Amino acid sequence: MKRRLVGILICLMMISSLLAACGKKDKETSGSGDKTIGVCMPTKDLQRWNQDGENMEKLLKEAGYKVDLQFANNDIPTQVSQIENMIAKDVDLLVIASIEGDSLGTALAQAKEKKIPVIAYDRLIMNTDAVSYYATFDNYMVGQKQGEYIVEALNLKSEAGPFNIELITGDPGDNNAQFFFNGAMDVLNPYIESGKLVVKSGQTGFTAAATANWSTADAQSRIENIVSSFYADGTQLHAVMASNDSTALGVANALTATYTGEWPIITGQDCDIANVKNMIAGKQAMSIFKDTRDLAKQVVSMVDAIMKGGDAPVNDTKSYDNGKGIVPTYLCEPVFADANNYKELLIDSGYYTEDQLK
Numbered sequence: 001m002k003r004r005l006v007g008i009l010i011c012l013m014m015i016s017s018l019l020a021a022c023g024k025k026d027k028e029t030s031g032s033g034d035k036t037i038g039v040c041m042p043t044k045d046l047q048r049w050n051q052d053g054e055n056m057e058k059l060l061k062e063a064g065y066k067v068d069l070q071f072a073n074n075d076i077p078t079q080v081s082q083i084e085n086m087i088a089k090d091v092d093l094l095v096i097a098s099i100e101g102d103s104l105g106t107a108l109a110q111a112k113e114k115k116i117p118v119i120a121y122d123r124l125i126m127n128t129d130a131v132s133y134y135a136t137f138d139n140y141m142v143g144q145k146q147g148e149y150i151v152e153a154l155n156l157k158s159e160a161g162p163f164n165i166e167l168i169t170g171d172p173g174d175n176n177a178q179f180f181f182n183g184a185m186d187v188l189n190p191y192i193e194s195g196k197l198v199v200k201s202g203q204t205g206f207t208a209a210a211t212a213n214w215s216t217a218d219a220q221s222r223i224e225n226i227v228s229s230f231y232a233d234g235t236q237l238h239a240v241m242a243s244n245d246s247t248a249l250g251v252a253n254a255l256t257a258t259y260t261g262e263w264p265i266i267t268g269q270d271c272d273i274a275n276v277k278n279m280i281a282g283k284q285a286m287s288i289f290k291d292t293r294d295l296a297k298q299v300v301s302m303v304d305a306i307m308k309g310g311d312a313p314v315n316d317t318k319s320y321d322n323g324k325g326i327v328p329t330y331l332c333e334p335v336f337a338d339a340n341n342y343k344e345l346l347i348d349s350g351y352y353t354e355d356q357l358k
């Protein structure tokens with residue numbers, strides 16, 4: 001009898017500790033479970049933002065948050081009203097990849113008033129003190145790697161040249177574009193100054209090389225004009241420094257349509273599927289691989305730290321001044337991809353399947 005009683009007691013104790021453990025789990029997840037994170041992406045037109053949005057949604061949900069994910073069709077007023085709606089709905093935190101860095105100040109002043117923290121995703125939001133953190137890939141390093149790739153591919157350290165190069169970069173309203181361009185030009189400029197690299201179009205400055213909205217069509221028509229003015233007589237174009245894949249695609253399209261010389265070295269960024277296919281086909285020499293899964297993971301850990309009342313992890317507190325002060329930043333590291341290493345980087349890592357690249 002006594003034994004039976006002890007047995008029952010032990011059973012009861014086990015059941016109650018099990019129940020307590022379940023209850024504890026409920027409490028822990030309920031901390032994030034009743035919080036909503038607003039995620040604003042610029043557009044669905046470009047592959048990368050779809051991936052960024054999907055990754056963010058998946059990881060935030062896994063961490064127990066509700067997610068309001070919106071894409072703004074590259075239209076600034078649409079993005080502003082999406083943000084205003086989220087603020088009106090009292091989201092707990094905003095993660096924003098802006099279309100145009102300077103257009104969100106007024107909307108974000110409301111976020112600040114309501115004490116809604118804001119993380120700038122990939123692109124810095126300018127001239128507002130409402131941004132708490134910034135997470136991105138090292139944008140200057142992206143440009144440096146593109147420049148260095150060209151230096152190596154043309155063997156500029158030993159060859160006498162001269163080699164012809166043209167430059168194409170991104171949207172002037174995207175703070176990243178300037179960083180990409182400067183990173184590349186800091187590597188290429190000494191060769192331009194010494195005459196080893198020649199920009200026949202003379203379009204060497206950021207403004208001349210910029211592409212509104214990073215548009216493939218605009219990139220294509222600008223390069224078609226350059227080819228017909230400077231390379232139509234068979235003059236060889238050796239390289240095009242393109243800051244990203246949507247512009248690189250425009251370059252490849254333009255050359256296919258108008259250029260008869262030997263195919264130049266073309267750089268890019270993002271490893272979009274169309275561009276990796278071009279890389280495999282020898283129509284684009286390289287792209288920068290920014291593993292958006294890493295960026296999303298980093299941003300979710302920032303969200304979590306902030307929602308728990310702490311400081312978010314950062315590794316750069318000097319590079320990104322948005323006009324109102326330095327924004328503490330986490331920089332992920334970009335790497336270059338080309339026909340030699342893309343399998344390891346993109347397929348073995350599970351970023352793409354082999355079939356997607358056929």
Ligand code: BGC
Pocket residue numbers: 046048122123170174176177214244245246269270
């Ligand atoms: C991003 C690039 C992207 C470009 C065009 C930039 O802000 O950092 O990865 O190619 O926007 O969307």
